[in-house]
Amino acid sequence: MSEHSKSSPLKMYFGIWITLLLCTYITYKAAFVELGQYNAAVALGIATLKATLVALFFMHVWHASEKLTKLVVIVALFFLLLLLGLSMSDYATRLWS
Amino acid sequence: MSMPTTIPQPVERENYLNKEYGVWSWLLTTDHKRIALLYLVSITFFFFVGGFFALLMRLELLTPAGDLVQADTYNKLFTMHGMIMVFFFLIPSIPAVLGNFLVPLMVGARDLAFPRINLLSWYLYIIGGVMMMHCMLTGGVDTGWTFYAPFSTNFTNTKIVEAGLAIFVAGFSSILTGLNFVVTIHRMRAPGMTWSRLPLFIWAHYATSIIQLLGTPVIAVTIVLVAAERALHLGIFDPKLGGDPVLFQHLFWFYSHPAVYIMILPAMGVVTEIIACFSRKRIFGYSFVAFSSIAIAVFGFLVWAHHMFVAGISIYSALVFSFLSYAVAVPSAIKVFNWTATLYKGSIHYDAPMLYAFGFLGLFTMGGLTGLFLAALGINVHVTDTYFIVAHFHYIMVGGAVMGYLGGMHFWWPKISGRLYPEGWARLAALIVFIGFNLTFFPQFLLGYMGMPRRYYDYSHMPEFQVLNVLSTAGATVLGVGYLLPMVYFLWSMRYGKPASDNPWNAAGLEWKTASPPPTFNFDEEPVVTWEAYNYEELDAPHKREVPVAR
Numbered sequence: 001m002s003e004h005s006k007s008s009p010l011k012m013y014f015g016i017w018i019t020l021l022l023c024t025y026i027t028y029k030a031a032f033v034e035l036g037q038y039n040a041a042v043a044l045g046i047a048t049l050k051a052t053l054v055a056l057f058f059m060h061v062w063h064a065s066e067k068l069t070k071l072v073v074i075v076a077l078f079f080l081l082l083l084l085g086l087s088m089s090d091y092a093t094r095l096w097s
Numbered sequence: 098m099s100m101p102t103t104i105p106q107p108v109e110r111e112n113y114l115n116k117e118y119g120v121w122s123w124l125l126t127t128d129h130k131r132i133a134l135l136y137l138v139s140i141t142f143f144f145f146v147g148g149f150f151a152l153l154m155r156l157e158l159l160t161p162a163g164d165l166v167q168a169d170t171y172n173k174l175f176t177m178h179g180m181i182m183v184f185f186f187l188i189p190s191i192p193a194v195l196g197n198f199l200v201p202l203m204v205g206a207r208d209l210a211f212p213r214i215n216l217l218s219w220y221l222y223i224i225g226g227v228m229m230m231h232c233m234l235t236g237g238v239d240t241g242w243t244f245y246a247p248f249s250t251n252f253t254n255t256k257i258v259e260a261g262l263a264i265f266v267a268g269f270s271s272i273l274t275g276l277n278f279v280v281t282i283h284r285m286r287a288p289g290m291t292w293s294r295l296p297l298f299i300w301a302h303y304a305t306s307i308i309q310l311l312g313t314p315v316i317a318v319t320i321v322l323v324a325a326e327r328a329l330h331l332g333i334f335d336p337k338l339g340g341d342p343v344l345f346q347h348l349f350w351f352y353s354h355p356a357v358y359i360m361i362l363p364a365m366g367v368v369t370e371i372i373a374c375f376s377r378k379r380i381f382g383y384s385f386v387a388f389s390s391i392a393i394a395v396f397g398f399l400v401w402a403h404h405m406f407v408a409g410i411s412i413y414s415a416l417v418f419s420f421l422s423y424a425v426a427v428p429s430a431i432k433v434f435n436w437t438a439t440l441y442k443g444s445i446h447y448d449a450p451m452l453y454a455f456g457f458l459g460l461f462t463m464g465g466l467t468g469l470f471l472a473a474l475g476i477n478v479h480v481t482d483t484y485f486i487v488a489h490f491h492y493i494m495v496g497g498a499v500m501g502y503l504g505g506m507h508f509w510w511p512k513i514s515g516r517l518y519p520e521g522w523a524r525l526a527a528l529i530v531f532i533g534f535n536l537t538f539f540p541q542f543l544l545g546y547m548g549m550p551r552r553y554y555d556y557s558h559m560p561e562f563q564v565l566n567v568l569s570t571a572g573a574t575v576l577g578v579g580y581l582l583p584m585v586y587f588l589w590s591m592r593y594g595k596p597a598s599d600n601p602w603n604a605a606g607l608e609w610k611t612a613s614p615p616p617t618f619n620f621d622e623e624p625v626v627t628w629e630a631y632n633y634e635e636l637d638a639p640h641k642r643e644v645p646v647a648r
Contacts, residue, residue, distance in 0.1 A: 068283050072310075079311045082398050087347045090402065090414040 016057045023050050112515065112614040127212035128617055133198035134513070135219050136189060141584065143185040143226060150178035152577065155537075155570040161563050163555035171554035172239035173255070179242030181233075184264050185226055187498055188356060191363035192309070193222070193274055195505045196302050198513060200278055202608035203296050205287025205626065207618040210280035211273075218273035225267030232259040241552065243353070246334035246345035250326040257327060261320040268313045271359075275309030278302050287607070289626035293387075296606055296630055297380060300387040301366025304394035308355045308362075312398070316352035319345065343408050350401035358397040360494055361461070362390055364501025365432055368454045371508050372436050374604040375451035376443025377638060379631040382435040389428035396425040406477045415474060422472035429465050433458065446639055448602075449523035453504030456531045460496025464489060467542065482552075485545025488538045496534055503530065503583060510587060511601045515614040516594030522586045530579035536572025540565035602639045605631050 027046045035042060056062040061073055109115060113130045123131060154174050157165040166174065197215065201208050209215050232238065238260045240249045249257050282303050286295070322333045323345070332338025334345045373380045380386055402410055402418040436458060445451070467489040470476045480486060510518050544565050549556060556562050600609040605628075611620050628635075 068280070072279075075307070076311060079398060083315065083348075083351050086399065086402070086414075086418075087344075087351075089417055090343070090347070090410045092411075093413040094409075094411040 012057065016053055020050055020053060110612055111616060112612060113617045114515070114614050116617050125216075127208070127216050129197050129201050129209045129212065129215055130513075130615065130617075132215050132219050133194050133196075136193040136197060136222070139219070139223060139226065140186050140189055140194065143181050144580075146230075147178050147181035147186055148577065148580070150174045150181070152573065154178065155573040157554055158556075158566045159570045161555070161557040161560045161566075163557075166554065168554055169239060172241075172552070173237040175552055176238050176241050177233050180238070180260060180264065181229065182494075183242055183356070184267050185222075185229065187360045187494055188271055189222060189274070190360070190498065190502045191367060191505060192278070192302060192305055192359070193218075193270075195367065195502070195509060196278065196305075196363060197274070199509065199608055200281055200299065200302055201285070202512075202611065202615060202619055203299055203606060204282060204285060205290050205607045205620065205624040206281060206285035207620070209277045210285055211277050214273050215277055218270040218277070221266055221270035221273070225263045225265075225270065228259060228263035228266065232256045232263060243349060244320070244323060244345075245349075246323065246326070246342045249323055250334050250345075258324045261324050265317050265320050268317045271309050272313045275306035275313075278306040279310065282306075287624045287626055290607075291626075293384070294626055294628075294630050295387075296366075297369040297383070297386050297390070298363075298366035300390045301362045301369070304390035305359050305362045307391075307394045308359050308397065312352040312355045312359075315348060316356075319348040319352070322348075343405065343410060346405050346408055347402070350404045351398070354401040354404065355394070355397040357490070357493060358393055360498040361501075362393060364457060364461075364498045364505075365390065367501045367505035367508070368436065368457050369432075370604075370606070371450045371454040371504055372439050373631045373633065374508070374602050374639070375446045375448060375454070376440050377446075377633045377636070378439055378443045379629075379633060380435065381438035381441075382431075383630065385431050386435050389431040392428035393425065396421070396428065400425050400472075403472055403477065406474060407481045419472055419474050419477075423469065426465060426469055426472075429461075433462055433465075444638065447524075448639065449518075449520060449527050450504045450508035452524055452527035452531075453500050453507065456527065456534075457497055457500040457504060460492050460500060460531075460534065464492030464496055467492065480545055482550055483545035484541040484549045484551055487551050488541035488545060491538045491541070496538070500530070500534075503527075506583065506587070508602070509608070510590070511597030512608060512613050512615070514587075514591050514594070515597055516590045517597050517601065518583075518590045518594060519586050522582065526579055526582035526586075529575060529582065533572050533574075533576030533579045537569050537576050538572070540568045540572070544569075603636050604639075605633055605636060 023046050027043055030042045030046070031039065033039075055073065061069060064070060113128055123135065126132060126135075153166065154171070157163065157171060157174075163171070197209070200206075236256050238253075238255045238257060240253055240255070240257065244257070244261070282295070282299055322331070325331050326333050326335060326340070330338065332340040334340045334342050336342065369380060369386060400418060400422040402414060403422045406415050406419075467485070471480070471486070471489060507518065507523055510516070544562055545551075547562070549559065549562050556566075597613045599611065599613050601613070602609070607620075607624055607626070608615075610624060
């Protein structure tokens, strides 16, 4: 338990939480800036950063000693890539006319 | 004066069934075997609810005119039939009942890795089920089980959000079951139980768990998006708001195509165990069968857009998905060929579980091969949304998954209940199910190929379809009898069946090395595995009927 609290102190959790709130605020503000098609890219970029922070720190992937945890993360990312990649194979080559 | 002689009564060994009594001992149990039985009762209930809707549909289609129910009611019937059968029966069927019961026993563990999460998963399932029943009784849903946008998001005024939430909650039950299996299989194997000694049932459940863990969150999020679009008018699927209705289909089928493998992979695991036992042989090509399960789990995620060839997706993308859909047949075919090779020169016993396994082999092959028709772009366009599709997926999901489930229930019933079921009745039921199933669904292949659309309640403009529809309805009645029979004799056997020995089939596998029914913590001593899987050459033939052992 003590080892656990050493690696994930309360201060760090609050730091991550405030960063997440800050990111949410930036997402909100960025939505009002006219960036054309890049608005979605910025929002998705910030969301990805937030998800990464949650996974690494709140879900303890950063200090995970278990190989199984790392395996789950890698496999999950791989399948996310499949979802996005194969869906984009449709959107990128569709005859929009 | 002589003493009265006392006849010693056999003392029943303590086991998971008689350790505690009372409702709370079941509702608060963390024993994986008891939770499996809770699931068994729950999914049987939903099976008969879903079956009732199917029966009503088949009665409606007995005549070409729409004379039993109105169009709206018919739409709700096929929707609720699909939702209940897919999410509340088929997906939890083998994993949550047989998997829950057997995974710890087969790997030599005392329980699953997270027993309380296991109980939580059953409660989530029940909460989802109650929500679905409430939704059904207060109006139901009419979109089909597929929830296609924009009908589900912009047009229908039925209970989409409630049904979606029910499936969302039940989905978490599925995720938790998958999580428990993955951790148990990785971390709780008995000493000596290496990966290459694991029963193939375990490999199949491991592959299933991967799909449950990685696919289910996607359908959950998709359903939330549908609810959000209905409630908040977010532009996700509505083109007027910048969305795309085809995106819904991408997200939906990303889960729902692999979901078919959640149903069929465990059935493949069951059939592998049965074929090895009743052929008295080691499974031919163990590693190929094991890795083909993982290959199916991975390839299963690459083929979803073959459900969307007529939905307006890119033709280039369709070509890729067509190719990948052919590819997923390869690991399935590897399994079928290996099972067949196992039968070759085996000492085959035609007990009821084996009859179901044979049924599975034939029906799954039919379903799989017609799946290849659907992978072909040209034929797919011709038969999309016809009865051909209905027949195809019922051959997989009922002919495959349900046959596997029933085969598994018969095979492990002596272990689960400690009693033998009546073999003659069981063989008769297997035969009735096989005949009833083919009579119900084979005519639907013909109907579909001739052009009868699915989801129509009235075909009075095409009265020539009636003969095949009458055959199908007659078959459904026979099938219904076939499904009722096991329920009756399983219940009967719990009280009147002969007590089963610990290993009535003389089967390999750790689950047969403990008592029937097993004690609460499965094994009196931690087992140490020193033998390879399926060492049937070292075991005698089944002695189920010859040696009824008194407990």
